[in-house]
Structure formats: C-alpha cells, structure tokens
Amino acid sequence: MTTLTLAKALNEGLRRSMEDDSKVLVMGEDVGKLGGVFRVTDGLQKDFGEDRVIDTPLAESGIIGTAIGLALRGYRPVCEIQFDGFVFPAVNQIITQLAKMPLRSLGALKLPVVVRIPCGGGIGAVEHHSESPEAYFTHTAGLRVVACSNPADGYSMIQEAIRADDPIIFFEPKRRYWDKSEVDLTATGLPLDQARVARPGADITLLAYGPMVKTCLEAAAAAAEDGRDIEVIDLRSLNPLDMGMVAESVKRTGRCVVVHEAPVFTGYGAELAARITEQCFYHLESPVLRVGGFSTPYPPSRLEEYYLPDLDRVLDTVDRAFAY
C-alpha cells in the first residue's frame, strides 16, 4: 500500500497504462512540460516522449476530433480537457461523432477514447472552472460516463477506462485532487461499471459520485452520532448505472437521497429518482429526495459555499426523508 493523492493516483494509473500498451497516448493543453494545470500528467512527457504525451494547440474540438482519428488508426488517446467549462467547444465532436461512429459502422469501429474532465466546484475559481456537466453526457447514447471519488478508484478506474473499447467521459473531482489515501498499486480494482458501498448502513441510502461521495460520508459520520445509520453508495459509473446495487440498497433501507453538485432540475438525480420509484415503489417509506445545485449558473466563488451541497444540506434532506 502507498499513500497517494487523487492526482498522483491518476498519474500512476496513466503511467501504468502507458507502460502496458504502447498505443496509449495522452493529449491536451499543457499536459507535457507543465504536467497539466493539476499535474495529473506530471512527468509523463519526460518519460514517454512528445509523441505519446502531446501538447496540443489550444482547441478542444481539435483535441477530440484528432483523438477520434488516432483511435481509428489503432491508438488509445486519453484526452485532458483542462477544466469542465472548456469541454463545450468539443461537444460537437463528442456527441455527433465520438458517441455515434461505432454504431454507424455496425460495430466494425471501436473508439477507445477517454476524455478526462476535472469537474465540480469548491476551489474558489472564476467562472467556467467549477461546472458539473455530467448530465449532458449521460443523456448521449454511445458514451460511457464515470466519476472517480478517491485515490484508489482513480488509480484503477483510469486504467479500466483506457482498456475499455467504448468512448468514456471520465470525471475527476478537482477539489479532491489533493485528498490522500491508501492505494494498492498491484491491485486491479472493481470492474468499471460497478458501484461501491462506500459505507454500509441500514436506515437510508445516500447516492453520490465524484466530489459528493466524501460529503456524504461526512454527513453519515455526523448522523451516526445521532444514532442514524446511513448507507452511502458511490455510483462510480453513471452510464451504465449499477441499478442492481442501488435497488438492493434502497429496498433494504426504504429511503433514498441523491446528492450531486449539478443543478437538481433535470439533473442525473431525476433519472435515479424515477428508476428507484419504479423498481422499489413498495419498499419506499418516503419519496426519493434530491440535494444539488440550484437552477442558476455556478456562482462567483464567494457564494459557492451556499450553492454547493454540504453536510448540513444533506442531513436536512435526510431529516425531510424521515419526516414522511
């Protein structure tokens, strides 16, 4: 076991993938000498050369479009989008091309492109640096969408994502980049599309992914002092969704709260709530409730503590669930 930050764990995972498969490329803005603005690709260009770790021109549509071409030629590009808010110039390539080309070839083509996106808020940044755009991508058939929440998962999930033959949108919670925990560098982690019980509990299920997993664990720890036993599930994969684990948990606890940073209105939580209602209806003691961002643009940083779901808002919602 080694203690690593999430950023370093991702770096180690990328390194191992590059060692294992010479077709793996890293590409993006400032990923080379600088090692990326979050240093996730630190040292990779030095060790693997400029042909495999590519500082691209400043154009996100170009990054994804050329990654598609490289993938067509047998490479496995891992693209870094510098910040969540800057994926939008690439959205045309992602939605109209990357997501649909395999199907159009009747399965003849595989596009093993990974699009890494640092996501979410909480770092006091200026606008466009704190977005949670996952729902745009989960709404796009042909893409897998995953979000890691901790160093061990970061290490294994990035390798799994690179090995997978589908295009993958890979979210990394930027405010957790510096969080440390134990990582077993010899382990192969869970399969990419499996959720994980981050904390077992009997009274209510919290569903989260990416940055909100930690928030939910903190909320669960606080609630335990009041005698409430909260289960926290880290979804890990948003598409496909490990509905088996979700339904099993909610049927057992009878209550569920979904937590994400993205706006609640037509957010990913709406899909979860609808599915749970359908599959667990007779086990539910209360409606599925959601905690998330407001239906406003991400605010200036001096307001983000109000915007972001925190321990208090999660527990307030848990209380509401128990009030039914």
Added chain:
Amino acid sequence: MTSDAPRGVDAPPELVQLLTPEGERVEHPDYDIELTDEEVRSLYRDLVLVRRIDLEAVALQRQGELGIWASLLGQEAAQIGSGRALTDADMAFPTYREHGVAWCRDVDPVRLLGLFRGVNHGGWDPAEHNFHLYTIVIGSQTLHAVGYAMGIQRDGAEAATIAYFGDGATSQGDVNESFIWASVFNAPVVFFCQNNQWAISEPLEKQSKIPLYKRASGFGFPGVRVDGNDVFACLAVTRKALQNAREGQGPTLIEAFTYRMGAHTTSDDPTRYRVADELEAWKLKDPIERLKAYLFKNQLADQEFFDKVDAEADALGKDVRRRCLELPDPEPEALFQHVYAAQHSLLDEERDQYLTYLAGFER
C-alpha cells in the same frame, strides 16, 4: 531554435516599430504618428498607472484577497496603444487580461476585481463604457466582436469594434470562424492579437508554424505585425486599422509582438516550462522604460514629472486596495438574481425554499 532557447527576443523582421527599445524615435514608411508632448506624457502616465494597478492586484491575490489574477505585466504598451486608438463609439471585446484597455475605456479598476475576488462574474455595464465583459472561454468573444461590427455596419454608424485575444486563442475554431465572417461580410472589426509568446506553458510554435499576422491573408484581409512593447506603434497601427474599418475597408489582423513577463496567472509556475534568460532579455525591451528614455532624451519631461506620476501611481494602488477590501460579499439571494430577464417560477421556488432553510440556522 531549441525549445529551451529564449523566445521571440530577436526582433523579428516586418515589425512595425516607431520607438526602439532604447527610446529612439524611428520612421516607418506606412505608419506615422503626430503626438503633442502632452499626449506623449499622458501615454507614459497610463502605462505606469496600469502597471501599478496590476502589481497591486497581484499583491492582493498573494494576500488572499483575490482568488486569482491574470497579470498584464509587459503588455502595457499593446493595451494602452490600442486602447487609446479607440473612439468613444468604438466597441472593445476583451479577454481576461485587458486591464489596460479597461483603463482606456474608463472602467474603474476596482470593477475589474469583482470577477477575480469572486463577488461577481463581471461587474460593469458594457454599454456604459463600450467595453464588453471579460471573456474567459478562449476565443469566444471574437465572434461577438464581428457580430457587433455587422450591427454597426447595418446601422450605418461611424464606428468599429476591436477583438482582443492571445496567441493561443488563434487555434480555436471560434477565432478562425470570426476571421471568415469578418472577411465575407467586410465587417468593421480589428482583430488585435497580443502574441505574448506563451499560452500558459505552450510556446507559440505549438499553435503556429507561420507568423500569426500572416494568417490574415489566407482569410482575405490584411495582417500586420507591430512591436507590442512600443506604445507609439501600437497606437498608430491600431488607429489606422480602425479608421480603415470605419471607412468600409473591412477587417485587419494586428499581431502585437510582446511578452508575458509574469506568470500566466497567479496560479501558474512558469519556472516549470521557460528559462529565466528569456525574461531577462525581454526586460531590455520594457515598454515603460523605452518611453521614459524617449521623454528624458528629448527633454519632454523632467524628474519632477516622473516623481509625480509615481506618486499618483502609489496613491492609485492604495485606493484600489482599500476599495477592493471594501467590496461587499454578495448575499445568498444574489445566487438567484439576473438569471432571467423576468421572474421565473422555478427560481422563485428555489430561492424561497433556500432562504427559509438558511433562516433556520439563525434561530
């Protein structure tokens, strides 16, 4: 050139220059400028004042009063020269670094700090200053500038727009599309590219194999490279390009050849990717020093003048600092304001619920 050699230090050919780094006035066949002594002194004053505002902002960031700051250090002449070329009716579309242009457009410097302090996302009324909001998503504003110019054209107005962007931005699709639009519609727009040699850690050759100003010819309009550290040349070249635009001669691309003397932003660490010699070499081309040398040599200003400007700069720095610290933090209600033009039922509901929730903590 190896990737570690100092970049852009040898003055490239085809560079419009009216004032050498040593402060000598030189002639150029296509560009000239007539300035009164008073105008020259006021250009100097602007350069010094905006550098001081910038230094104060960097210091405020270091002390935790701003979340981040994008310094204009080294680019003062490009910004003051081009900014002073604008008439009141012209409209400017900045990036996030155009603090000098903002100064020329009479935007209170403290207004610029709101975005960086995190109390708002913009903070001034663009129409009041004909200075648009800062744009962070690289290149987006160039299309807005062209669209605005197309509006000017349709109004038959005597005005032009100017679109600011960096060397890195020239790779974006939006910027290339803006060139096409401007060309096809003969829009009254000036594209003002500050080539400061770097896009965060990426040097110019990651974006272009040819000098940037040459890109223009492929789109069908003229391009010119100007010494971006020469305030006279930046003023002269921009004036002419704007005048051409206003007279219906269409767009011009100006590449202001300059240098980002500071970090990309206060979050950046340039020692990871560029050599210290490069900065040292560019210090010899400092935009303020050369104008100071010119003023001295030609006895257009005496020590008293320079001292007075410095004192004014210090007072301005202090004033900016004081008023930055006084910027009020927004109230939580502000989250829900200005999202839509009119009342919005979902936002009303969310606001009411949230304020009730918050009030619960006060009890």
